[in-house]
Amino acid sequence: MRAMLAWVTGMGVSWLLAPAALANGWNMPKGVTEISRDIYSLHMTIFWICVVIGVVVFAVMFYSLFRYRRSQGAKADNFHEHTTVEVLWTTIPLLILVGMALPATATLQRMYDPSGADLDVMVTGQQWRWHYEYMDEGVSFTSSMSTPTSQISGEEARGENYLLDVDNPLVLPVDQKVRFLLTSDDVIHSWWVPELAVKQDAVPGFVNENWVRIEEPGIYRGQCTELCGKDHAFMPVVVHAMEQDEYDEWLAERKAEAEAEANSVDREWEMDELMERGEQVYGSVCATCHQQDGSGSGQFPALAGNDQMLDDVDWHKDVVVNGVSGTPMAAFGGSLSAVEVAAVITYERNAWDNDTGDVVQPSEIQEMLE
Amino acid sequence: MAPKLPPQHPLEHSTATTAGQAHEHDDHHHYGGPGGIKRWLLTTNHKEIGSLYLIFSLSMFFIGGIFALVVRAELFQPGLQLVQPEFFNQMTTMHGLIMVFGAVMPAFVGLANWMIPLQVGAPDMALPRLNNFSFWLLPVAFGLLLSTLFMPGGAPNFGWTFYAPLSTDYGPPSTTFFIFSLHIAGISSILGAINIIATILNMRAPGMRMMDMPLFVWTWLITAFLLIAVMPVLAGVITMMLMDINFGTSFFDAGGGGDPVLFQHLFWFFGHPEVYIMILPAFGIVSAIVPTFARKPLFGYASMVYATASIAILSFLVWVHHMFVVGLPLAAELFFMYTTMLIAVPTGVKVFNWVTTLFRGSITFETPMLFSLAFIVMFTIGGFSGLMLAIVPADFQYHDTYFVVAHFHYVLVPGAIFAIIAGVYYWLPKWTGHYPDERLGRWHFWLSVIGVNLTFFPMHFSGLAGMPRRIPDYALQFADFNMVSSLGGFLFGASQLLFVAVLIKCVRGGEKAPAKAWEGAEDLEWSVPSPAPLHTFETPPDMTSQAPQRH
Amino acid sequence: MWNVVKSVLAAFFGVQKERRRQEDFTHGEPIKFIVVGILLAAVLVILIAMIALTAAG
Numbered sequence: 014m015r016a017m018l019a020w021v022t023g024m025g026v027s028w029l030l031a032p033a034a035l036a037n038g039w040n041m042p043k044g045v046t047e048i049s050r051d052i053y054s055l056h057m058t059i060f061w062i063c064v065v066i067g068v069v070v071f072a073v074m075f076y077s078l079f080r081y082r083r084s085q086g087a088k089a090d091n092f093h094e095h096t097t098v099e100v101l102w103t104t105i106p107l108l109i110l111v112g113m114a115l116p117a118t119a120t121l122q123r124m125y126d127p128s129g130a131d132l133d134v135m136v137t138g139q140q141w142r143w144h145y146e147y148m149d150e151g152v153s154f155t156s157s158m159s160t161p162t163s164q165i166s167g168e169e170a171r172g173e174n175y176l177l178d179v180d181n182p183l184v185l186p187v188d189q190k191v192r193f194l195l196t197s198d199d200v201i202h203s204w205w206v207p208e209l210a211v212k213q214d215a216v217p218g219f220v221n222e223n224w225v226r227i228e229e230p231g232i233y234r235g236q237c238t239e240l241c242g243k244d245h246a247f248m249p250v251v252v253h254a255m256e257q258d259e260y261d262e263w264l265a266e267r268k269a270e271a272e273a274e275a276n277s278v279d280r281e282w283e284m285d286e287l288m289e290r291g292e293q294v295y296g297s298v299c300a301t302c303h304q305q306d307g308s309g310s311g312q313f314p315a316l317a318g319n320d321q322m323l324d325d326v327d328w329h330k331d332v333v334v335n336g337v338s339g340t341p342m343a344a345f346g347g348s349l350s351a352v353e354v355a356a357v358i359t360y361e362r363n364a365w366d367n368d369t370g371d372v373v374q375p376s377e378i379q380e381m382l383e
Numbered sequence: 384m385a386p387k388l389p390p391q392h393p394l395e396h397s398t399a400t401t402a403g404q405a406h407e408h409d410d411h412h413h414y415g416g417p418g419g420i421k422r423w424l425l426t427t428n429h430k431e432i433g434s435l436y437l438i439f440s441l442s443m444f445f446i447g448g449i450f451a452l453v454v455r456a457e458l459f460q461p462g463l464q465l466v467q468p469e470f471f472n473q474m475t476t477m478h479g480l481i482m483v484f485g486a487v488m489p490a491f492v493g494l495a496n497w498m499i500p501l502q503v504g505a506p507d508m509a510l511p512r513l514n515n516f517s518f519w520l521l522p523v524a525f526g527l528l529l530s531t532l533f534m535p536g537g538a539p540n541f542g543w544t545f546y547a548p549l550s551t552d553y554g555p556p557s558t559t560f561f562i563f564s565l566h567i568a569g570i571s572s573i574l575g576a577i578n579i580i581a582t583i584l585n586m587r588a589p590g591m592r593m594m595d596m597p598l599f600v601w602t603w604l605i606t607a608f609l610l611i612a613v614m615p616v617l618a619g620v621i622t623m624m625l626m627d628i629n630f631g632t633s634f635f636d637a638g639g640g641g642d643p644v645l646f647q648h649l650f651w652f653f654g655h656p657e658v659y660i661m662i663l664p665a666f667g668i669v670s671a672i673v674p675t676f677a678r679k680p681l682f683g684y685a686s687m688v689y690a691t692a693s694i695a696i697l698s699f700l701v702w703v704h705h706m707f708v709v710g711l712p713l714a715a716e717l718f719f720m721y722t723t724m725l726i727a728v729p730t731g732v733k734v735f736n737w738v739t740t741l742f743r744g745s746i747t748f749e750t751p752m753l754f755s756l757a758f759i760v761m762f763t764i765g766g767f768s769g770l771m772l773a774i775v776p777a778d779f780q781y782h783d784t785y786f787v788v789a790h791f792h793y794v795l796v797p798g799a800i801f802a803i804i805a806g807v808y809y810w811l812p813k814w815t816g817h818y819p820d821e822r823l824g825r826w827h828f829w830l831s832v833i834g835v836n837l838t839f840f841p842m843h844f845s846g847l848a849g850m851p852r853r854i855p856d857y858a859l860q861f862a863d864f865n866m867v868s869s870l871g872g873f874l875f876g877a878s879q880l881l882f883v884a885v886l887i888k889c890v891r892g893g894e895k896a897p898a899k900a901w902e903g904a905e906d907l908e909w910s911v912p913s914p915a916p917l918h919t920f921e922t923p924p925d926m927t928s929q930a931p932q933r934h
Numbered sequence: 935m936w937n938v939v940k941s942v943l944a945a946f947f948g949v950q951k952e953r954r955r956q957e958d959f960t961h962g963e964p965i966k967f968i969v970v971g972i973l974l975a976a977v978l979v980i981l982i983a984m985i986a987l988t989a990a991g
Contacts, residue, residue: 096951100949
């Protein structure tokens with residue numbers, strides 16, 4: 014019986030502590046959008062309803078356990094039904110549920126209205142990075158985790174944003190309705206940023222819609238939430254929300270870069286330029302599978318000293334542009350620019366003692382893409 | 384529905400002429416079947432097959448538990464220390480598959496085998512040879528499944544929900560073996576379910592009406608119908624996977640005109656009723672134990688039956704709540720939110736009924752009762768988080784985080800598994816003739832309760848704070864929660880060794896139990912001697928003269 | 935027939951007077967209850983679907 018009392022006390026204490034803990038940053042974030050705050054309040058409402066019901070039910074239960082112990086001479090009654098009570102405890106929960114369904118429905122209706130968007134962003138999941146395309150702006154880039162493997166293995170101290178840092182965050186303006194169009198190139202991923210209360214699956218072959226209107230500038234971090242293979246844990250989402258003028262500036266810069274790159278497709282590139290660019294692209298896109306040092310891992314072939322690749326440059330180009338069906342090797346012709354593809358192929362053919370001296374020009378790739 | 388007379392026991396025993404328990408006692412001596420290993424391979428006796436199921440399930444529970452501990456050990460702190468992500472994913476997948484299909488389901492079938500004939504006054508299951516076949520399919524299925532761990536490319540690594548196209552175009556070569564083993568396990572479940580339905584509908588003792596059956600029998604009857612309804616859907620969906628992988632179809636491959644979301648619809652049309660398959664018999668067990676130790680009839684027997692049926696029917700109407708973020712029209716989200724919320728009503732009724740059964744009882748706290756009481760409390764906590772998950776906008780934040788992991792582990796571990804353990808403690812005196820060691824039982828109980836809550840309660844917080852499920856490494860803000868969860872996991876795992884100790888001790892000896900081992904126990908199984916002889920109720924007990932037990 | 939509907943509705947709700955239940959179980963034909971049960975389940979589904987469709991606009 015002492016144990017029993019200990020349990021009751023324990024339960025009581027944890028019930029008392031739970032709300033305190035919730036107030037201490039262990040809870041769902043309130044977030045920085047109107048919708049995220051609505052969701053937070055739905056969450057807290059249903060939580061407190063559960064707490065109240067729980068307290069009542071468990072109070073009756075533990076009172077009965079305590080009061081009607083046989084060791085204290087309790088004699089069993091024999092009643093086994095009571096229509097009024099049964100009707101009550103069916104009706105009251107029904108009413109509570111209806112009361113809960115109404116605000117939930119209203120919030121959902123608002124979430125499902127993507128009309129009047131100021132900006133469209135195409136979000137494409139790829140094993141294991143995100144690709145963002147600002148529709149109608151001609152700006153697109155991939156966003157991969159930038160946490161170094163040495164932090165994962167523990168050789169280096171883990172940074173503050175361990176596993177939640179990317180090379181190119183998604184930049185968005187505040188106070189604008191941003192519509193996301195989500196899809197995937199391979200398996201199902203899910204794009205989630207808790208502070209924005211946006212979680213939406215990216216399904217290959219389908220385009221899903223969601224939207225956000227961020228109210229405060231800041232950096233918001235999230236992760237892929239649908240198991241998508243080995244590096245599912247290493248596929249963070251980072252959103253950098255900026256004031257409109259700052260965003261415009263950023264966009265203009267990216268646009269200029271994109272245009273410069275588009276114009277440079279036809280010119281002859283130097284080996285050094287391509288190697289520099291290629292190393293960057295390789296680190297962001299290829300290294301998760303083929304490893305930074307090109308040594309490969311598991312089902313992902315090594316690129317360093319890969320004879321098939323080194324002997325046949327056309328095959329190499331074809332694999333990078335069109336992918337290999339039936340394997341995780343994706344077709345990068347769609348998500349990388351001609352310059353990026355040319356650079357990464359050049360890099361792969363010359364890095365890690367591969368030293369073929371081959372230079373693949375963006376114009377060759379451009380031809381393949383057309 | 385007038386109960387038919389049960390048929391005579393089909394095999395070696397046609398000697399049921401000298402009815403009565405004195406005769407039954409002798410059965411051990413003129414057991415005529417083969418001896419040794421053959422006896423177990425060929426047995427058609429429901430008690431022996433029940434024991435086989437239970438032993439099998441316990442070993443799977445430990446294997447699945449070891450996989451879980453590998454997961455928890457890796458998650459003990461941030462970084463990758465013990466295993467690589469590829470292997471981690473195999474562990475989460477195999478843990479889920481083994482626990483669901485290898486541990487929980489066979490445990491309930493084992494209890495059904497042992498107890499349903501005893502509770503309805505039947506001499507055996509209706510189809511004893513089929514019974515043998517359904518059991519022996521299981522070691523084959525799970526032997527095959529476990530062997531994938533040693534195959535090139537490793538075991539399945541796509542989660543126990545095996546969403547396409549991760550499991551089809553991107554799955555390891557062993558996926559085909561996984562499909563085959565699931566087919567075999569599925570056949571075993573369907574055959575088991577047919578057997579249980581046939582037994583309950585045809586072999587009740589004369590005078591025992593449907594509404595006289597113990598709730599364990601009722602919940603199993605409904606569960607068996609669920610199994611027959613949904614296992615073929617699972618078989619269908621894995622066959623479609625098989626075709627996609629090996630025969631060039633593209634049911635789930637968008638590139639070939641297929642639909643990956645179709646996979647999820649089919650999977651969860653099976654998967655949601657499957658969830659109830661794992662909890663309804665638990666309701667039945669708790670509904671037997673609580674009245675026994677409160678020495679008071681179950682409150683609202685009829686409403687318990689209705690509530691079980693409602694939950695079973697509603698289980699076919701809620702599957703989309705597993706896929707609220709997959710991108711569905713508003714009307715679909717609303718429909719499935721409303722139906723999901725409705726399930727809270729019959730589930731609540733059950734909890735209220737158990738609590739009211741305790742009210743004004745005469746309560747003692749033997750081990751089975753302790754586990755049942757813990758079941759009521761912690762299953763209710765799991766129910767609350769389930770209700771929270773039903774609210775679609777909130778689910779957008781909870782979905783695929785540790786909050787969900789906390790939720791379903793609360794309903795499955797201190798839910799289904801505690802009920803199974805409670806049932807084992809409750810019926811052990813009937814099986815072995817000895818009471819389980821009460822002291823060890825209490826230790827087992829308290830360590831399990833502490834372990835389970837340490838493991839799963841912090842997961843609510845890590846989930847709300849934003850930790851996705853199925854990740855081998857995590858951001859630093861989740862570190863404390865995970866450390867506590869891992870410690871709790873090891874405590875829970877280790878305390879199950881006590882359970883094995885109790886079982887061994889109880890089989891070997893202990894305080895002798897009379898036929899009616901628990902003072903407040905009323906059902907038919909307590910009218911046969913303890914230990915129950917190999918053959919019972921060869922002459923059906925006559926229930927017509929008995930005063931209706933429940934009303 | 936009305937009595938059957940009433941009993942099925944009571945079962946949906948989960949509460950019924952013991953006396954009526956005894957009556958149903960001694961006099962009623964099971965098939966009637968099963969058919970009415972399936973029909974009413976369909977009605978329930980349609981009803982919830984209508985509410986959802988209306989709310990979705």
